[in-house]
Amino acid sequence: MFAEVNPYEREAYLISPDLSFLDKIKINGICLEFYTHIDFPHFLKVYLAFKSRIIIFIAERGKRITGGVAIDDIRIIECQVANETAATPSKNEEKNSKTLLECSFDTDLCFYEQSSTDEFKWFVGEHTLTPETGPQTALSGSFIYVEASKGDEGNEAYLKSPIVIINQTVCIVFFYHMYGMDVGNLIANLIINDEMNGEENISNFRHVLVNSKHNLGDIWNEFRFNFPKKYMNKKVQLEFIAIRGSGIEGDIAIDEITLLDGKFIYAEASMGSWNDKTFLQSVKVKFTKDYCLSFYYQMYGKDMGSLDIYLLIYNSNGTVITNKIDVLKKVDSLGLLWRLKTFNIPEKVWQKPVQLIFKAIKGFGVESDVAIDEIQLTNGKCLKNYNPIALQCSFEQGSCQYEIVSDSSFTWYVSGAFSKTFETGPNTKFSGNYLYTESSKGNEASKTYLKSPRITFETTTCVSFYYNMNGREMGRLNVSFVTFSKNGNEILEENKILEESSNLGDVWNKMNYQIPQKSLYRPSQIIFQATRGNGFKSDIAIDEIKVTDGKCIDIEGATYLECSFDFSFCNYIEQNNSSFSWLIGTYTLSSQTGPQYNLIGPFAYVEASKGKTNDRAALSSKIVKFIKTTCVSFNFHMYGKDMGRLIVIIRLFKSTEKKEYEKVSDAIILNETRNLGNIWNFVNYEINGDYLLKPVQLIFEAYKGHGFRSDIAIDEIHLSERSCN
Structure with missing residues (x-):
């Protein structure tokens, strides 16, 4: 049937x-x-x-x-039936269901049990054994995974929670990772043991939560499931099944199984027709002072429509004022993650009746549900969560948007000079100014803090910075990443980015930190804490805090290619044969040529009012090696009717027996001669294949045109460990 x-x-x-x-x-x-x-x-x-x-x-x-x-x-x-005596709960059932189901897999399987073939089974660890598969970074601590270098195609590994009874509304959350060209299948089930009226078990079925067979890339994917009311007070169990794929590059991992309290409201797209609208309206209220409106929203599904949220303002006679105030407008699927929106109630609506409207518009099919949750009003203005770009600072104009907090005269200072104290602090600048602690002030163990503004990350992001710890009486540098609750009042988690107390010598060291997936869409902050050592030879310095989209890059020395040209050429060397040369500035000298506006601060440019036609000026990077496929990107500007030529080259070398570098070939990234107008143009180029693990160099060659209106500029050279596609 x-x-x-x-x-x-x-x-x-x-x-x-x-x-x-x-x-x-x-x-x-x-x-x-x-x-x-x-x-x-x-x-x-x-x-x-x-x-x-x-x-x-x-x-x-x-x-x-x-x-x-x-x-x-x-x-x-x-059949045989059991005696009609009351069943005694097992030890597991007597425990809190939250305790039994939640697990971070930092040391063991918690209360979960596994069954599998002999070799293909679940392991706990911080990384998997095979390259190009499995998580390259953990969410936090360890995770649980299946190792595809063991077992045969089609082998299954089961992971099951204890049987529990959930008697309240909860949201089940976990993260899963499927990366590798041979990845198999991951199935996550909620097993329901359905007992009717206390009688015998007549139904036992599985509610499928996840059934994925795809290589999803090296990212952690979040899954959320609101526990249905119809399953409450029934015996349930979580089950994860990993099925091995066709080869060794098929590791599968899961992590951070948690239970969250609460319900949400949603528009069900399996009903109605395309472009149908549904409204959720608040009562009319009057505001007399600053309030912050906040809520979470989710838009997930391939058929997604739109979500429009706005304030309606009424006159005293009850009629609507024509112009509504937009709070949020979104279209298309935004993924499984819940996104936070904050909105300051504007002063112009105070003392007037206003109404908050949520309007969901159905998409083309059933996979276009829209949900909202946790609508809140709090006194005062919204806690400002800056865009992640607010973290960036080169300390050229001070400490940017960072706050300095100190408990003594031992504090952070901006400097563009070398250290004032012998045998401590930077004796070579990284680029322009830097921030440092002066250990000739304060006492042993004095502390000073540098706190970023609170920001909200929405995509996979890498934060990087350079630090210098030179001095035989060195103290300590601790750097933390703090994640806050939705209202910003509670610290949810504090992750250590760096804990260093060694004398590292007079070198600038780079630190990369991958923003955890579970911290996305939550207020976050980075805190630098410097502690003075047991003497004045313990200066600590930091510089070039940067934010880049994508995963943190893992390459040997190639980060030397990055440069924003904020008052220096970074690690590039200038070569020219005349007065036609590369300069740094925020504008060029001649009219109707060169950038009339900058991207972010200063840029590098050639001034065509000097030199002769076809004069060449080159910027050459250090020779570096790339370990993995990397996307090199930069911006360039070519404006002026006398335009010359810009050539950008990746030069491949080989090492000789004398340990010198010998040129092998050039790959042309860009060869442009046109007047492109007063705009910045973006270029990216993928380093892969024959250029990996070999010496390479990035070269920018500018040639003067036949007149002074041929200024050329470049800016924002960046690297991302990914395909440029």
Whole structure:
């Protein structure tokens, strides 16, 4: 018997004939037996109506309009039944369901148990064994994973939680990772042991949460599932099944299983037609002072429509003022993550009746649900969560948006000179000014803090900075990444980026930090804490705090290619054959040529009012090596009617027996001669294949045109460890 999906009906019923004749049969026990086939995400419910002596099968449609539910070979057979005494809860059932289901896998499996083939099984660790597969960075601490270098294709590894009873509304959250060209399949189920009226178990089925067979790349994917009310007070169990793929590059990992309290409100897209609208309206209220409106929203599904949130303002007679105030406008799928929106109630609406409107518009299909949660009003203006770009600072104009907090005269200073104290502090600048602590002030163990503004990350992001710890009486530098609760009042987690107390010599050291996936869309802050050592030879310095999209890069020395040209050429060397040369500034000298505006601060440029036609000026990087596929990007500007030429080259070298570098070939990234107007142009170039693990150099060659209106500029050279695609 097959229940086919009907988009206009939610349920289909199959009711047995009267079974009261079974009361007259004298046997030890009677069992119901049947076979099922259920297409995700549909459901099958089975009920035994004791008074009317009938069995009811209910096929319930999920969010898709394909597939269905099938049953076959329904039989009533004689079987043994348990004594009708009250069941004693197991030790696991007596424990809190939150305690039993939650696990960070930092040391062990918590209360989870596994079953698998001999070799293909779950392991706890901070990394997997095979390159190009498995998590390259953990969410926090360790995670649990299957190692695809073991076992055979199709092997299965099971991980199951204890059986628990959940009696309140919760959201089940976990992260999973599937990276590698041979990745197999990950299935996550909620197993429901359905007991009716305290009688025997007549139904045991799996609600599929995740069924993924794709290489999702080296990212952690978040899954959230609101525990259905219909499963409350029933015995349930979490189950994870990893199925090995066709090769060794198929590691699968999971981490951070948590239970969150609360419900949300959503627009169900399996009902209605395309472009249908639904509204959620607040009561009318009046504001008399500053308030911060905040809420979370989720828009996930390939058929996604739109979400429009705004304030309506009313006159005293109750009529709507024409111009509404937009709070949020979003279209298209934004993924599984919940996103935070904060909004300051504007002063111009004070003392007027206002109403908050949430308008969801259905997309093209059933996969366009829109949800909102945790609508809150708090006194005062919204806690300002800056864009992550606010973290960037080169300390050329002070400490940017960072706050300095000190407990003594030992504090942070901006300097562009070398250290005032012998045998401590930087004796070579990294680029322009830097920030440092002066240890000739303060006492041993004095502390000073540098705190970033609170920011909100929305995508995979890498934060990097340079630090210098030179001095035989060195103290300590601690750098932390702090994640706050939604309202910003509570610290949820503090991760250590750096803990260093050694004398590292007079060198600038680079530190990269990958922002954890679970910290996205939450207020965050970076804190630098410097502690004075046991003497004045313990100066600490930092410089060039930067934020880049994507994963942190892992290459040998190639970071020397990065430069924003903020008052220096960084690690580039200038070569020219005349007065036509590279300069740094925020504008060029001649009119109708060169950048009329900058990207971010100063840039590098050639001044065409000097030199002769075809004069060459070159900027050459250090020779470096790339370990992994990397995308090199930069911006360039070519404006002026006498324009010359800009050539950008990646030069490949080989090492000779004398340990010198010999040129092998040049790859042309850019060869441009046109007047492109007063705009900045973006270029990226992928380093891969023959250029990996070999000496390479990046070269910018500018050639003067036939007049002074041929200024050329470059800026913002960056690297990202990914394909440029």
